[in-house]
Amino acid sequence: MSGRALRRQAHDERVPVYRAFQGTVRLLSRVFLPSVTVEGLHNVPDRGPCLIVSNHQSILDPILIQSFCPRPLHTMTKSTQFGVPVFGWLVREHLLAFPVRRFQIDPQAVRVALRRLEQGRAVGVYVEGERSWDGCLQPPRLGTLRLLLKAGVPVIPCAISGSYDVWPRWDRALRLAPVRIAFGEPVPLPKLDDRRARERSLDGAAAAVMGALRALLRPAGRPEAVAAGEGRRG
């Protein structure tokens, strides 16, 4: 993490435990994941509300993205995590997470996300909704797209590649592999207050967001790490 990025953080929230967590993960990653590269930090606004929209390859993604993103990220997190002893307390009190329930539209999660944006914070969401089984991009969740269209704030794509090679969903073991986190230019999406207009714009928003993520995932020549095709759903 550059000194400039750290200075930019100073403009944002006072979250000492979160920053300590960031520093610890960055330090550990230098030892255990020496080839983590972060690109496009200039695309993350210094201040003001924004949504950081990521793909999800591995359980490591939230840890790495939160640690290397220059701004504290308020993230929607699976609600069951909040019941885990110690960890639940940590994510609630210090790691800026708020719960989202599965199996229903969770209006409270959307309310809290919009409230954080109104407060000028950066909110992180995983547009696929869950980790990929095969490392490929999966179709986006419609509820997340609706949030992006309702919020009307800069939408910053954040593509993480290689974390699948480190720790894929189907294995318990970690392996060393290069990880790349790339923040892209804001995806131009309209702010739509009308529900019907949002519904009409879902396909376009999906194409724009997933296209931006796919473009950021592309460069390396390691197909297993940066597979850019859609998953085998549907």
Next chain:
Amino acid sequence: MAIGDLLWACPFCGAVGAIQAAGRGRSVCSACGSAYRRGRGSLLIAHRPGAEPEVRPASEWLQALPTLAAALGAGNQDGRVLREDMVEATVAGPDEAVRRGGEVLGFRETAGESLTGALRLEGATVTLEEDSGARRAWALEDLTAIQSSSRVVQIKPRGRPVVTFRFRTGSPRLWEELLQLAMRRLYRTLGRGEIREFQPRIVVR
């Protein structure tokens, strides 16, 4: 989590649910004897009896799987048992508020009643025959969402709490694929349309 969770069928012989963990990161197909292990990064190495090892990314191995529809045959409305596995089931309890300071951040799911038994997909119904002999059933028609995580499959019956199945045998990913296939077929049969996503709730187009 194991290779058998990713590969719900053997890419070589097509046997469904046949790949089982065989210790030290290795899995073996009980039908044809092919062995699988993780290679560099997320590459998967397959050792087929009498053949050279094959190394491919996970996504390519998945492309080599048979379609589940072909593996299961055409219909699922005739009451056949399409799959049976032993599970531990948990019925969700009431949601609890998650607060930070004075602010309600949201709500979290809690675990309620626990059960063990045989989970079956029979025709258009998911049943659980408990070890005690009691039987519970959930009609696919009444499910509003299906989701798998790395170890469990969860279903949400309309107006009832979420039920989580943790598998003692079988793969949660296979079950998710099975349930989704059965739901798609049922929705087509009932004229409800094509399912676009299965969670947070089933959406059709």
